[in-house]
Amino acid sequence: MKRMSDFRFRILDLRAVILALGLCLALTARVSAQVGTVVTLLPNAKAEYRFDYRGDNSPMRVMLSAPGVQNLGLWIYTPSQIAAMGRGEQPQPIGRGTPSKEADLFWSGTLREGGTYRVVVENRNGFPIQYRLDVSGEAVSSVAQLNVSVPQASSNTTFDRGQSSLVVNFPPNSGVEALRLTVPPRPANCTPAKQIPATITQSIKLCPGEIYPPLKIAGNNIALFADDARSAVVTSTGRQFAVTAEGANIWIEGLVISARADPQDVNAWLCLYDECLFQTKTGIVPLHGGVRYGGGILLKSATNSTVRGVTVRGGTIGIATVDGKGNNLLDNELNDLNGWGSFNWNSTGAYFVNNQWHRNNHACVTPAGEKYSHGCETSGWVCLGCNQNFIISNRCELSANCFYINGDRNLPSNDNRFIANYCAGATDNCYEITFSRGNLLVNNVSTVDPKTGAACKYPFWVGGSVVSFQNNRWECQIGADDAFNQSRDSTVVGTNIINLDAFGQVPLAPAVRATPAPGSAAPVVAPSVTAPTLMRFPRGDVLEFVE
Helix, strand or coil: CCCCCCCECCCCCHHHHHHHHCCCCCCCCCCCCCCCCEEEECCCCEEEEEEEECCCCCCEEEEEECCCCCCEEEEEECHHHHHHHHCCCCCCCCEECECCCCCCEEEEECCCCCEEEEEEEEECCCCCEEEEEEEECCCEEEEEECCCCCCCCEEEEEEECCEEEEEEECCCCCCCCCEEEEECCCCCCCECHHHCCCCECCCEEECCCCEECCEEEECCCCEEECCCCCCCEEEEECCCEEEEEECECCEEECCEEEEECCHHHCCECCCCCCCEEEEECCEEEEECCHHHHCEEEEEECCECCEEECCEEECCCEEEEEEEEECCEEECCEECCCCCEEEEEEEEECCEEECCECCCCCCCEECCCCCEECCCCCCEEEEEECCECCEEECCEEECCCEEEEECCCCCCCCCCCEEECCEEECCCCEEEEECCCEEEEEECCEEECCCCCCCCCCEEEECCCCEEEEECCEECCCCCHHHHHHHHHCCCCCCCEEEEHHHHCCCCCCCCCCCCCCCCCCCCCCCCCCCCCCEEEEEECCEEEEEC
């Protein structure tokens, strides 16, 4: 079972059960420490780190290793010194790194001042260097580099013989070839809100300043464009979507959507499925969820379709896809939603690139009366029964979970690639992948949110899964080793991390994307779904699943 919103699952003597059943995999999972990543620092540049210290007078150690490099600086500042710098003062650091047997520059100290400390590394050379910084101590936690940059995908539009094409180039060494999409022509004239048909069957462009009711698209090769100034707004209220689209080769671009969540869903525990059953003192209470919650855009059984540059404000779901193949969600802003930025069910071969999924998180009261300050099944991006998708260069800040694969109910999500994604300040998990196989995480980041100082809690949670990691940065309250051990021990299903870093820079095999024929909707087989799970809350910090 997964960890979600601080729930712990009650399983007795799991290690003994795992050994008895022989479910441990042959490979021993080891992941990189919370700090210690080798990074590059440009000439005459500085890098800043932060860490939390309890102030209990226990030892803390800061070590900088840069073999063969001189002219480096290492400084440590206390919380009060950081506050002084914020007032324009220039205090002397509490510690300076000096050469030692342990590292090129080393500092150790014991203090009574608790809070967030700062470490500054300076390269005084005229050439770039590579170094490794380790911060450790029993009272030390949430070590993270500030202002971390992540390789980004880039896109450009080309024109050839009157035809416009969008080319999306992915970060180097990602093993993913550039995505090339044909952009449909924009209609010359806009269609006012009063002239919108009940079902849109041909391409239209919205008119400046107009307010549109929910729109429905049905058919193939249909485009829906915002006006050039993006001043038109499409609306939805409660459990409906602002745009529902079904067909092949649909293109939706630039829309601004104003949605409003149903009052019954605000501050409520949300259900990922058609139905969830909660055991309460007075009996079983059903919740009906999934795409029923409504929100911005629903792609229903769509293939080879693209949603690009869309902004969704309010509502429970930003963009949902159900039974989709070969779709593309690019450059969308799906922030501050009641539930999920991107909700996906049975998606195959899709590209999720350069999207924002910020602050999709809320407090809730469950049907049993239990209160939680965050989480409640919300996330930036969630996928159930999803296979061979590409999740690349997306940013997620302060959501409950940022990237969430839930393999419960016989809905594994296999063979997906997470490349160069950024997660900051997630209250629960940055990357949660449960009961799934073949997922690859490369060049991803989990770290503190630089604007608020909020640290992510778990860098990942992989209970019941086998995943591969390469060159990721795990900088959360819970270290990578503890995150693996706890997620492994949460289930009797075999759990393992294949740490590709142990084998050097392993070239990634080229990814092949299988797409349906243009203009036709490929048949999609819906995943099997078991009976609804019964949820019981015997006490406030425990969620117990009973089959």
